[in-house]
Structures are given as structure tokens and as C-alpha cells.
Amino acid sequence: MVFAQTEFQHDKSDGPVPLDAKDRLTQIVSRFIPRTFPWSIVRRSVTPLLLIALWQYATAVGWVDPAVLAPPSQVWATFVELSSTGEILVHVLTSLQRVLLGLAIGGTVAVMLGVASGLSKLGEEAIDPPLQMIRAMPSLGTAPLLVIWLGIDEGVKVGLVAIGVVFPLYINLYKGIRGIDRRFAELAQMCGASRRELLTRVILPGALPSALVGLRLSLGIAWLSLVIGEGINAQGGIGYLVAQGRNALQTDWIILGLVLYAILGLLMEALVRLLEWRLLPWSRGFLK
Amino acid sequence: MNVAVSHAALAQSLTPGLSATDVRKTFGERTVLEGVNLSVQRGEIVAIVGESGCGKSTLLRLFAGLDTATSGKVSVDGKVSIAFQDSRLLPWLKVWENVAFGLRLLQAERKKQALAVLEEVGLGKLWDAWPATLSGGEGQRVALARALIHHPAVLLLDEPFGALDALTRIRMHALMLNLWRKHGFTVALVTHDVDEALTLADSVVVLGEGKVLDQFTIEAQRPRNRLDPGFGRLRERVLGLLGVPAL
Numbered sequence: 001m002v003f004a005q006t007e008f009q010h011d012k013s014d015g016p017v018p019l020d021a022k023d024r025l026t027q028i029v030s031r032f033i034p035r036t037f038p039w040s041i042v043r044r045s046v047t048p049l050l051l052i053a054l055w056q057y058a059t060a061v062g063w064v065d066p067a068v069l070a071p072p073s074q075v076w077a078t079f080v081e082l083s084s085t086g087e088i089l090v091h092v093l094t095s096l097q098r099v100l101l102g103l104a105i106g107g108t109v110a111v112m113l114g115v116a117s118g119l120s121k122l123g124e125e126a127i128d129p130p131l132q133m134i135r136a137m138p139s140l141g142t143a144p145l146l147v148i149w150l151g152i153d154e155g156v157k158v159g160l161v162a163i164g165v166v167f168p169l170y171i172n173l174y175k176g177i178r179g180i181d182r183r184f185a186e187l188a189q190m191c192g193a194s195r196r197e198l199l200t201r202v203i204l205p206g207a208l209p210s211a212l213v214g215l216r217l218s219l220g221i222a223w224l225s226l227v228i229g230e231g232i233n234a235q236g237g238i239g240y241l242v243a244q245g246r247n248a249l250q251t252d253w254i255i256l257g258l259v260l261y262a263i264l265g266l267l268m269e270a271l272v273r274l275l276e277w278r279l280l281p282w283s284r285g286f287l288k
Numbered sequence: 289m290n291v292a293v294s295h296a297a298l299a300q301s302l303t304p305g306l307s308a309t310d311v312r313k314t315f316g317e318r319t320v321l322e323g324v325n326l327s328v329q330r331g332e333i334v335a336i337v338g339e340s341g342c343g344k345s346t347l348l349r350l351f352a353g354l355d356t357a358t359s360g361k362v363s364v365d366g367k368v369s370i371a372f373q374d375s376r377l378l379p380w381l382k383v384w385e386n387v388a389f390g391l392r393l394l395q396a397e398r399k400k401q402a403l404a405v406l407e408e409v410g411l412g413k414l415w416d417a418w419p420a421t422l423s424g425g426e427g428q429r430v431a432l433a434r435a436l437i438h439h440p441a442v443l444l445l446d447e448p449f450g451a452l453d454a455l456t457r458i459r460m461h462a463l464m465l466n467l468w469r470k471h472g473f474t475v476a477l478v479t480h481d482v483d484e485a486l487t488l489a490d491s492v493v494v495l496g497e498g499k500v501l502d503q504f505t506i507e508a509q510r511p512r513n514r515l516d517p518g519f520g521r522l523r524e525r526v527l528g529l530l531g532v533p534a535l
Contacts, residue, residue, distance in 0.1 A: 183372075183374075183376055184376070184378065186354055187372075187376050187378075187389075188389075188390065189353075189354065190352060190354070190368075190369070190370050190390075191389050191390025191391075191434065191438070192390045192391075192392070192438070193389060193390035194390075194392070197389070197390065201378065201381065201385075201389065202378065205378075205380040205381075206378075206380070208380075280380075281418070282379050282380045282381075282418045282419075282420060283379070283380075283420070
């Protein structure tokens with residue numbers, strides 16, 4: 001105890017370490033700016049903003065022909081113009097509707113198949129092999145078949161999304177159910193839990209994190225499928241904007257379409273993250 | 289009539305809380321238990337001691353009904369609950385929901401009973417916590433509460449204190465003894481800690497290579513003095529059987 005005290009005093013006698021110039025500057029700056037200012041966000045935005053500025057500059061001084069790549073200002077102008085008539089909202093909603101419909105159909109199929117093959121060995125033997133075989137085929141390559149089967153209008157678009165969505169969700173749900181610790185089944189037996197309790201309190205919550213990962217992967221594929229589907233025969237939707245741009249050699253329309261796809265994709269991704277936050281409160285500690 | 293009743297009562301009091309008769313258990317080629325015989329009086333604490341891999345956990349699993357014996361007979365008098373070495377809490381259920389897991393009652397009653405047993409193990413305040421936020425000792429208390437809520441006649445403990453730090457382990461020993469005094473259940477404690485066994489148990493079963501090497505009772509009052517020469521002699525005896533030099 002005494003020993004510790006003397007050491008402590010010895011430390012103190014060294015006195016404060018002199019500040020170097022950089023530290024002093026930091027001190028002065030921090031007097032004017034609140035400590036909680038989100039500097040990280042500012043630093044992260046610098047590179048993207050610089051890239052956009054460079055893009056604008058390159059088209060303005062003629063490094064890049066605006067006919068090859070429209071400047072950001074023109075993309076923005078097109079956006080404002082199309083927004084003022086409300087046209088853009090109709091296209092966005094059309095695309096969103098197609099994705100949601102495809103997700104609902106594909107998601108329902110995936111959940112039913114995943115639960116069936118996750119919960120029973122027989123289900124796995126019946127469902128898994130054919131599904132793995134179909135999965136080996138590129139889902140986007142089924143477009144010509146879907147055109148014949150479901151029609152070139154809404155059918156092929158929604159169908160492509162639905163098919164693309166099934167596999168990631170199915171695989172992750174199935175894996176999630178099978179990955180649950182066997183010792184929990186023992187525990188359920190010892191506690192006298194009913195089959196229903198085993199399902200609702202052990203299996204489903206245990207498989208949920210994996211299923212949500214599957215949903216996120218599915219979302220990515222859903223938008224990709226939609227881009228291909230709307231590219232086949234665009235009647236309304238964001239793909240229509242892109243096709244218009246292609247036909248009129250207007251790159252600003254194409255870029256606007258791509259940006260809209262990206263924003264919608266990000267928004268839905270954020271929605272699933274929110275869902276994860278709400279549904280998996282017990283794992284928040286690890287998600288951070 | 290009276291005689292008949294007292295006979296019945298006598299017979300009941302003689303029914304062992306826990307017994308194994310010529311129990312063999314094989315997993316494929318490997319024989320884990322070969323002819324285990326033991327009998328534990330109701331309300332007693334028996335410690336089953338042995339090296340890892342000696343079959344003591346297998347024996348406990350047979351008592352729990354999680355495995356069946358290859359031959360021989362295992363009997364348990366009344367309801368069984370078990371606490372495992374890993375607290376085995378469902379991470380997605382709150383502490384109280386873990387405790388009430390499997391309890392077939394209305395939600396309000398489940399919660400009430402869960403809170404009551406959590407209070408009993410000294411965790412009343414943490415009823416609404418997530419398992420991931422608990423310490424090792426707290427997790428084991430929840431596991432104990434979950435075992436208690438079913439009012440077991442026999443409590444099986446599979447090295448429940450093995451992973452705890454020394455101080456927490458002593459606290460858990462005291463908790464276990466208090467609960468045992470209050471509820472009077474039979475306890476079968478599997479452990480590789482000889483001192484723990486000698487401190488807590490009424491009788492000790494030493495298991496080695498699938499057989500009972502030794503079985504003795506300890507009459508000494510609790511709390512027991514580890515410095516007592518009798519304690520030291522028993523310790524040497526058990527360690528000798530297990531082939532470990534006593535320090």
C-alpha cells in the first residue's frame with residue numbers, strides 16, 4: 001500500500017507534460033466547436049462530394065463530352081423537371097410495387113419451403129435437392145421462359161423478382177433452423193416444453209437472425225432482377241426512364257434511373273436493418 | 289388400518305430418491321458405464337466425483353431421462369430438474385421468460401412464479417435483463433431458478449459451478465445449501481472438484497472408468513471445516529482412488 005503511494009507521488013512529481021503546437025491548436029479549435037460535433041460524418045462526405053465536383057468540372061471544361069456523360073447538374077435538372085409534373089413519383093411507385101409484389105410471392109414460397117425442410121428430415125429430402133438444382137441455373141436467365149409463361153408486361157418483371165428472392169431466403173432460413181443448438185432441444189425436454197413452445201420460443205427466434213440475413217440478400221437480388229425485368233419491355237417504372245434515355249441518347253435520364261434504383265434499394269435495406277433492430281433486441285450488444 | 293398406513297409410510301421413506309442398478313451404457317463400441325450400482329436416500333445430497341470422461345455426466349443424463357441405459361435400471365423418485373454446466377439460457381428470452389420456459393400456466397401466473405424463484409436465488413432485480421448481459425454466476429442462478437420453478441423432488445446438477453470463479457463458487461455453494469434446506473429435495477451433484485464434493489455432500493460416489501470405485505457417507509455437520517483431519521483423510525482417499533497426488 002505504502003509502496004503504491006510513493007510510486008504515485010513519484011509520477012506526480014514529473015509535472016504536466018508540455019503541450020506541443022498541435023495540441024494547443026486542438027484546444028483553441030475545440031473552444032469554438034461543441035465536443036459532440038459529428039466530425040466523422042463531415043470527413044466521410046468529403047470524398048463523394050469531391051468526386052461529384054470533379055464530374056461536374058470535367059464536363060464543364062470539356063474533358064468529357066456531355067453527350068457521353070451528362071453532368072450532375074443536368075441530372076438534377078431532369079429530376080426537378082420530372083418531379084414537378086409528378087411523373088417521377090408514378091414511375092418510382094410502379095417499380096416499388098413490382099418489387100414488393102415479387103418479394104411477397106417469393107418470400108412466402110421461401111418461408112414455406114425453408115420451414116418445411118428445416119423442421120423435417122423428410123421435408124429436406126423432398127425439397128432441398130430440386131431447389132439446389134434450380135438454384136444452379138442463373139435466375140435472370142429464366143427471363144425468356146417467364147415472358148412466354150407469364151407475359152411480357154407485369155408477369156416477367158414480378159416473376160423474375162419472385163424467383164430471385166426465393167433462394168437466398170430459403171437457404172438462410174433452412175440453415176438458421178438447422179443451426180440451432182441441439183442442447184436447446186434437450187433443455188426444452190427437461191423443462192417440459194410443448195411442441196408449440198419449442199417452435200415459437202426456440203426454433204423460430206433462433207432462426208430469425210439468419211432469416212433476416214437471407215432477406216437482406218434477397219432484397220439485393222430483387223432490385224437486380226427488377227432492373228433486368230424492366231429492361232425487357234419497359235412500360236412505366238424506373239426502367240422506362242432508363243429506356244427513354246437510351247432511345248433518345250440522353251444519359252441524364254439513364255443516370256437518374258440508376259440513382260433512383262440505388263436510393264430505393266438503400267431505403268429498403270435500411271428498413272430491414274430497422275426490422276432487425278426491432279426483432280433482435282437481445283443481440284444488440286453484438287451488432288454494435 | 290393404522291398399521292397398514294404406517295407400513296406404507298415406512299416403505300415410502302425407504303424408497304431411495306435416486307437409484308441405479310447394474311447400469312451399463314455404451315455408445316457404439318465405447319463402454320461408458322459398466323455395471324453402476326448406487327442408491328441415494330431421499331433428501332440427501334450425493335456428489336458424484338470423477339475425472340472427466342469417467343461417465344459421471346452420462347450417469348446424470350440417465351437420471352434426467354435424456355439418455356436411456358443400454359441395460360440395467362435407473363429410477364428417480366419424483367419430478368426431476370437439471371442445471372447444466374453451461375447455464376443454457378435462451379438468448380432471445382428475457383431472464384424471467386427463461387425461468388418460466390416450459391411452465392404451462394397463464395402468462396400472469398408464469399411471470400409471478402418466475403419472479404418468486406428469481407427472488408429466491410437472489411436475482412429479483414434482474415428479471416427483465418437479457419441473458420447476454422449476465423455474469424457467469426448470475427447465469428447459473430437463473431439456471432437454478434429455472435430448475436426450481438418446477439418444484440423438483442430431485443435436482444440434478446451437472447458441474448454447475450465448474451466454470452465460476454472461486455469466490456462466486458463459494459456463494460453458489462451457500463445458495464445451493466440454503467435452497468436444499470428449504471425445499472428438501474434430493475440433490476445429485478456431478479463434479480470433478482473433490483473439495484466441493486466433500487464440503488457439500490451427505491454421501492460421495494467416486495466414479496472411475498465406468499464403475500463405482502468407492503461410496504461413503506459424510507456425517508460431519510455443515511459448515512464443514514476443510515482443515516479438519518477427517519476432511520483431509522477423505523480427500524486423500526478420494527484423490528488416491530483417482531490417481532492424483534494430494535497436495
